[in-house]
Amino acid sequence: MLVLLALAIGAIALLATMKAAAAWFTIVPPGILFFGAFVSLSFGWFDKKAGD
Template sequence: MVSKIRVLLGMLVLLALAIGAIALLAAMKADAVWFRIVPPGILLLGASVAQSLGWFDKKAGN
């Protein structure tokens, strides 16, 4: 079973990291291709790693 609160908080943390990456890329004046690769990559890879580690699962008895 999936904990909705944990998913929400986890995705908010990943969103903050993606926004930070956008700010960093903008400060570095990176090419547009990096803006299309890095932020979605942070969200997708972060979410899949969190799911595979079981961070979004409810604990027994909850």
């Protein structure tokens, strides 16, 4: 999850350097977080085995 947070912060920095409109700041970072979490949970990357 920290990787997704780092990507979202990087996207904010990139949007700020591009002087993007405010709408992009409300769409892109949450989209990275929610879509990334959905994909990673779907692939089972956060599943912990019983003996770990």
